[in-house]
Amino acid sequence: xxxxxxxxxxxxxxxxxxxxxxxxxxxxxxxxxxxxxxxxxxxxxxxxxxxxxxxxxxxxxxxxxxxxxxxxxxxxxxxxxxxxxxxxxxxxxxxxxxxxxxxxxxxxxxxxxxxxxxxxxxxx
Numbered sequence: 300x301x302x303x304x305x306x307x308x309x310x311x312x313x314x315x316x317x318x319x320x321x322x323x324x325x326x327x328x329x330x331x332x333x334x335x336x337x338x339x340x341x342x343x344x345x346x347x348x349x350x351x352x353x354x355x356x357x358x359x360x361x362x363x364x365x366x367x368x369x370x371x372x373x374x375x376x377x378x379x380x381x382x383x384x385x386x387x388x389x390x391x392x393x394x395x396x397x398x399x400x401x402x403x404x405x406x407x408x409x410x411x412x413x414x415x416x417x418x419x420x421x422x423x
Contacts, residue, residue: 319343321375343371385409
């Protein structure tokens with residue numbers, strides 16, 4: 300999934316490597332963390348309780364606790380709210396489309412509708 304990421308700053312071409320990736324505990328696997336570390340991307344993913352317990356059980360061989368930036372993790376709700384707005388459209392929530400191209404077109408259409416709705420609210 301990270302291969303499709305494009306991060307756009309205020310100017311210039313989109314970058315393919317974000318500075319950080321925020322995820323919930325479902326993405327806290329050792330493989331995901333290793334991939335992010337290999338690509339020099341900061342992981343903002345809390346550790347699962349069972350993973351922490353297993354690490355502590357191993358003692359000094361278990362390694363160091365994972366770092367977690369709680370302030371950046373709190374900003375993750377912005378993305379969650381957008382996903383909920385996208386899924387309010389039944390075609391996206393249920394994934395009825397047969398091809399990935401038509402599903403992506405639906406995502407673009409729904410995102411455009413959300414963006415236009417935001418523009419009309421701020422207009423005088």
